[in-house]
Amino acid sequence: xxxxxxxxxxxxxxxxxxxxxxxxxxxxxxxxxxxxxxxxxxxxxxxxxxxxxxxxxxxxxxxxxxxxxxxxxxxxxxxxxxxxxxxxxxxxxxxxxxxxxxxxxxxxxxxxxxxxxxxxxxxxxxxxxxxxxxxxxxxxxxxxxxxxxxxxxxxxxxxxxxxxxxxxxxxxxxxxxxxxxxxxxxxxxxxxxxxxxxxxxxxxxxxxxxxxxxxxxxxxxxxxxxxxxxxxxxxxx
Numbered sequence: 119x120x121x122x123x124x125x126x127x128x129x130x131x132x133x134x135x136x137x138x139x140x141x142x143x144x145x146x147x148x149x150x151x152x153x154x155x156x157x158x159x160x161x162x163x164x165x166x167x168x169x170x171x172x173x174x175x176x177x178x179x180x181x182x183x184x185x186x187x188x189x190x191x192x193x194x195x196x197x198x199x200x201x202x203x204x205x206x207x208x209x210x211x212x213x214x215x216x217x218x219x220x221x222x223x224x225x226x227x228x229x230x231x232x233x234x235x236x237x238x239x240x241x242x243x244x245x246x247x248x249x250x251x252x253x254x255x256x257x258x259x260x261x262x263x264x265x266x267x268x269x270x271x272x273x274x275x276x277x278x279x280x281x282x283x284x285x286x287x288x289x290x291x292x293x294x295x296x297x298x299x300x301x302x303x304x305x306x307x308x309x310x311x312x313x314x315x316x317x318x319x320x321x322x323x324x325x326x327x328x329x330x331x332x333x334x335x336x337x338x339x340x341x342x343x344x345x346x347x348x349x350x351x352x353x354x355x
Contacts, residue, residue, distance in 0.1 A: 144182050147172045151193050156234035159241050160190055160249070187249075194242065194250055197235045200228065202261065210271050214278050215335045222329055225294035226322040230313070233298035240299045262287055279334030286332075293325045 150172035154163045165186055169176040183189035204224040207217040229236055247254055262284060269283030297304060297313065305312060313321075323338075330337035 140182075143174070143178070147174065147179055147182055147189070148193055148196060151189050152197075152232075152234045152238055155190060155193060156237035156241070159245070160186075163190075165189070191249060193238060197232075197239055198250075198253070198258075200232070200235065201225075202258075204228075205261065205265055208265050208268050210268050214272050214333065215330065215337075215339060218329055218333065218335070219326060219339065222290065222294065222326050223322060225290065226297065226318060226325065229294055229298040230318050233301060236295045236298035240295070279332070281333055286329075290329065293328070297321055 147168070151163075151168045154168045154171055158164075158167070163186065165176060165179055168189070169179045172179065179189075183192060204221055207220045209217070242249060265287065266283030269278070269281065269286060272278045273280050273283075297318070301313065308317065310317070327337055
């Protein structure tokens with residue numbers, strides 16, 4: 119199954135074309151829901167709190183999403199689509215160093231810009247993945263197997279050092295998402311109120327150094343890498 123098909127399947131049959139007002143309204147609700155679910159979890163979150171955070175009446179929320187379950191699944195679908203799209207560069211024909219650098223930078227950027235998304239996903243996994251377990255065991259497993267095969271081809275062709283492709287992804291996810299999921303711990307140990315853009319740039323360079331050296335790739339690269347945008351999230355309380 120192609121990546122596009124996997125994303126389409128994870129998103130379900132929701133209509134692709136929506137009016138601008140509907141898009142803005144639904145987007146505001148999803149953003150608010152992501153924030154509330156990240157802090158309260160699925161069980162603790164209420165539709166009243168989500169509606170209040172989104173600044174809409176509760177009947178408006180029900181107009182777009184029939185239940186808390188439907189809204190929660192929509193939030194998870196958006197997160198998965200966002201993350202899965204970043205694996206596009208990991209192909210057999212791509213340059214391993216450039217592809218891995220792009221993926222790491224993208225994941226670190228998402229941890230900085232969308233920390234609540236990472237926390238919602240982490241909470242779901244920690245509570246047994248009851249809402250997305252089927253997806254993890256089917257579509258996501260297929261995608262990771264496909265990308266691990268790419269890593270294996272790079273190894274077989276002598277383009278990177280021998281690594282376990284599947285566990286490389288586990289390491290990448292753990293190394294990048296920790297900056298969102300354990301933000302409070304990181305801030306406490308750094309002695310700061312929040313992670314700044316400089317902190318994220320330092321962390322990104324560290325993660326890239328570990329990944330590149332593990333894969334036997336030169337780092338730093340000779341070309342000028344893209345820079346991370348300013349991180350504006352604060353430590354959790």
